[in-house]
Amino acid sequence: MEKVMEALREGRPVALFPYGDRVLLWVEHPGGQKGALGLTEAFLLGEKRRFPSLAAEFPALDWFERALWERGFEPVGHPGLKPLRRHDLPYTFREFPLLHEVPVGPVHAGIIEPGHFRFSVLGERIVNLEIRLGYQHRGLLSLMPGKGAEAALLLVERAGSEPVAHAMAFAEAWERALGWEAPSRAQYLRRAALELERAFGHLGHLAGLFTDIGYAYGATQVGRIRALLQGELDRLTGHRYGRNFLRVGGVWREGQPDLEAIAAYREELARLLPRLLKNPQVLDRMRYVGEVRRAEALALGFVGPTARASGVGRDLRQDDPLYPDFTPVVRQGGDVLSRAQVYAEESLKALDYALFFLRHLPAGPLALDPPLGEGEALARVEAGRGEVVWFVRVEAGKVVMAEGVDPSFKNWRALELAVRGEGLPDFPLCNKSFDLSYAGSDL
Known part of the structure; x- marks a missing residue:
């Protein structure tokens, strides 16, 4: 247990999920060598479906432990268990007797996904927000055992709203489990698709933010380029959202995106985005x-x-x-503007890297069939919203066990923090600044 606590203090929790009658905790150690992909380490905790809760000291594990509790595990000592995704179990919202309660959802105006938001307000000032999800819970993980690689990827690509990233993490986990690696050409094509997915996703966030503040010009211009970039992803992968492109062992096809057009969109964004983000209204x-x-x-x-x-x-x-000479885009403000600035700068970097991968494709095959062995491994990919995690255990070409974590699962509580002290009308703007996936959190 001492080693577990030391790892949590030094690194960052990656995932916590069932492993037989015990739970498997993955953590990341900081300061890894380039190419080590975060230096993850796994620890087995507990026995007979009971394990010591770590959520009181490490709140990043709270939702993980609540999800495990719903699946029949007991986190001993958890500070406040309540359901996370299951609506057949009783749920009690936190009460503030002297404040007014404003329930919003789970059904919303427009086409967004379902989620319930319970505001405790003093006048129009938000004192507390409690988020209740689970309305999109599909039991996706329970459908995975027994599936072959192709059938499993069909499910994985529908786990959240970033199918390329999910498929890439799952395929890499499968390949690592067998001590296998996709051909170099396929690895470059995977990353090109991932960066195009990131770019049009970030531009979608920005267009939504501009719409929410009534900045129609900014929303229209960014939305136009976003749609054009999504068309280039379609030309590369055969699908406007990049589905049915990746496979275990490589990729299925190699399309012909217009590199000159991508470069032109990148230059237009480089001129447009700084101007939009300095607009007084913004x-x-x-x-x-x-x-x-x-x-x-x-x-x-x-x-x-x-x-x-x-x-x-x-x-x-x-x-x-x-990724040559990669440096993360970081801002210090932590506000809606800082998140918009990160989206803008990362969009430009994503297009730079997409062009780099497409212009420097190595020779070789698009895919190779991995062996029919057995093994297990974890892989992570930096999607547009953050890291996507997949763990897979395979035997004879079939999934024995699969666990996935969408970045939104880790980020939803950021919205609860962001709105505290803000006016109730600012909630849609704060919500859009994270643009989280409901379905991704409800696997």
Whole structure:
């Protein structure tokens, strides 16, 4: 137990999931060598479906432990167990007797996914927000055992809203489990698709933010380029969201995106985005709103742009030897504007790397069939919203066990922190600044 606590204090929790009648905790040690992909280490905890809760000291594990509790495990000593995804179990919201309660959802106006938000307000000032999800819980992980690689990837690509990143993490976990590696050409193509996915995803966040503050010009211009970039992802992968492109052992196809067009979109964004983010309307509505402090981001284990906008300079791509001279995009403000700035700068870097991978494709095959062995491994990929994690155990070409973590699962509580002290009308803006996936959290 002492070794576990030391690892948690020195690093960052990656995942906590069942492993037979025990639980498997993965942590990341800081300061790894480039190419080590974060130097993860696993620890087995507990026995007979009981394990010591670590959530009181390490709140980043709270949701993980609640998810395990729903699956029949007992986190002994957890400070406040309540359901996370299951709506057949009783749930009690935190009560503030002297404050007004404002329930929002789970059904919302527009086309967003379902989620319940319970606000405790003093006038229009938010004192507390409690988020209740689980309305998209599909039991996806329970469908994985017995599936072959192709059938499993069909499910994995629908786990969250970033199918390329999920498919890449799952495929790499499968390949590592068998001591296998995809051909170099496939690895470059995978990363090109990942960066295009990141770019059009970030531009979607920015377009949504501009829409929420009534900045129609900014939303229209960014949305136009986003749609054009999504078309280039379609030309590369055969799908506008990059599905059915990756396979275990490589990729299925190699499309022909227009590199000159991608470069032109990148240059247009480089001129456009700084101007948009300095618009007085943008500064007035986004600056100093929805702040998340660095200490909070570290304590709760936030990932991706959510963490980097609060001063946490961590991005899995800095450990990937295929990314030359990678430096994370970091801002210190922790507010909506800082998150928008990270999206903008990362969009430009993503297009730079997409062009790099497509212009420097190594010779060789697109895929090789891995052996039909057995093994287990964990892989992580830096998706647009943060790290995607997949652990897979395979035997004879079939999944025996699979566990996945979408970045939104780790980041939803950032929204609860960001809105405290803000006016109730600022909630949509704060929410959009994280643009979290409901389905990704509800695996």
